[in-house]
Amino acid sequence: xxxxxxxxxxxxxxxxxxxxxxxxxxxxxxxxxxxxxxxxxxxxxxxxxxxxxxxxxxxxxxxxxxxxxxxxxxxxxxxxxxxxxxxxxxxxxxxxxxxxxxxxxxxxxxx
Amino acid sequence: xxxxxxxxxxxxxxxxxxxxxxxxxxxxxxxxxxxxxxxxxxxxxxxxxxxxxxxxxxxxxxxxxxxxxxxxxxxxxxxxxxxxxxxxxxxxxxxxxxxxxxxxxxxxxxxxxxxxxxx
Numbered sequence: 001x002x003x004x005x006x007x008x009x010x011x012x013x014x015x016x017x018x019x020x021x022x023x024x025x026x027x028x029x030x031x032x033x034x035x036x037x038x039x040x041x042x043x044x045x046x047x048x049x050x051x052x053x054x055x056x057x058x059x060x061x062x063x064x065x066x067x068x069x070x071x072x073x074x075x076x077x078x079x080x081x082x083x084x085x086x087x088x089x090x091x092x093x094x095x096x097x098x099x100x101x102x103x104x105x106x107x108x109x110x111x
Numbered sequence: 112x113x114x115x116x117x118x119x120x121x122x123x124x125x126x127x128x129x130x131x132x133x134x135x136x137x138x139x140x141x142x143x144x145x146x147x148x149x150x151x152x153x154x155x156x157x158x159x160x161x162x163x164x165x166x167x168x169x170x171x172x173x174x175x176x177x178x179x180x181x182x183x184x185x186x187x188x189x190x191x192x193x194x195x196x197x198x199x200x201x202x203x204x205x206x207x208x209x210x211x212x213x214x215x216x217x218x219x220x221x222x223x224x225x226x227x228x229x230x
Contacts, residue, residue, distance in 0.1 A: 004153070042115070042202050042221025043154065088153045097142075097167055099219070101153030 002027045004089055004102035012108045019076040021105040023089030032065050032072040033090040033099070043088055043101075047074070079109045113137070115222035117203050123228045124193055132188040132225045136205030143186050144219060145178055146202040154202055160186060161208075193229045200224040 003026045013019055023032070031050055035043035047058050049065035049072060056063055062075045072089055089102040116135040124130050136143050142161055146154035156170040163183045171177075175193075180186040190197055204219040 041223050042204065044221070045218050048218075090153070093156075097144075097159045098156045098170065099144075101146075101155070104151075104153050 002091070002093065002100045004091065004100055006087075006089060006102040006105050008105060009103070010106040010108070012110065013079055015079060015081060015109050015111050017079055019079055019083070019107060020073065021075075021087060021107075022071060022073045023102045024071045025091060026070075028069040029072075029091035030069065031092050032063070034061075034063050034072070034074050035088045035090060035101075037086045037088060037104075039085075046087075076107075079107075081109050081111055083107060084109050115203055115205055115220055117201075117222040117225050119225060120223065121226045121228075123230065125230050126193060126195060128193050128229075130190050130193055130227065132190075132201050132227070134186045134188070134203030134205075134222060136184060136186070136203070137220055138184075139207070140205035140220075141183065141208050142206040142217070142219075143180060144204040144206075145186070145188050146204065148200045148202055148224070150199075157188070190227075193227075195229050198227055198229045200226050 006023045033048050034046045036046055037043040047056050047063040052065055052069050053067050054065040060077045064073045086104045086106050088104050090099045092099055118133045144159050145157040148154045158168040158178050159166050160180045163180055175191045178188045202221055202224045204221045206217040206219045
């Protein structure tokens with residue numbers, strides 16, 4: 001299957017700092033999704049991107065669909081304690097219904 | 112309204128046993144997905160249902176794994192002759208429908224998962 005690599009693997013930041021993470025793929029994607037997963041819960045969709053170069057915001061979150069269509073970026077501004085969790089990127093497989101998830105970025109916010 | 116529910120939340124079994132994991136999707140959602148999430152990894156696609164039929168089961172790792180959705184609502188993931196390597200969180204998700212192609216996406220709503228431990 002397609003490989004989605006996320007970096008960094010983990011982050012420890014102070015409350016109020018901005019955060020950047022990225023996701024790279026071995027293949028071209030036509031849709032990029034960013035999810036957040038809290039402990040003991042399923043992933044929750046944060047942002048969906050549909051076009052190369054697209055920049056989309058959801059509150060303090062901003063995500064971009066890379067021009068090459070092989071990468072995507074997620075930024076979180078002014079982090080707060082509830083931002084703690086694991087962030088996953090995901091994209092559809094060739095049939096469109098099979099979604100590949102990245103390896104995840106674990107975020108810890110220190111108050 | 113109620114979200115996706117999964118039962119049991121935890122299941123501990125012995126190697127070689129048979130287990131069933133249940134998923135109740137959001138009412139009215141016609142598409143249902145099963146994923147497996149190993150420790151420290153992202154969810155891995157197993158199977159997708161559109162209505163009662165398995166539209167894509169290419170992610171099932173082997174023939175010990177089987178899933179059904181007989182009435183197009185509740186789904187059961189069945190694992191025969193469990194192995195220690197089957198230990199993982201099994202996630203279920205549902206969406207209103209499946210929109211094919213690459214230009215749009217129908218949001219998948221995930222349940223909390225069933226943590227399966229095979230001793």
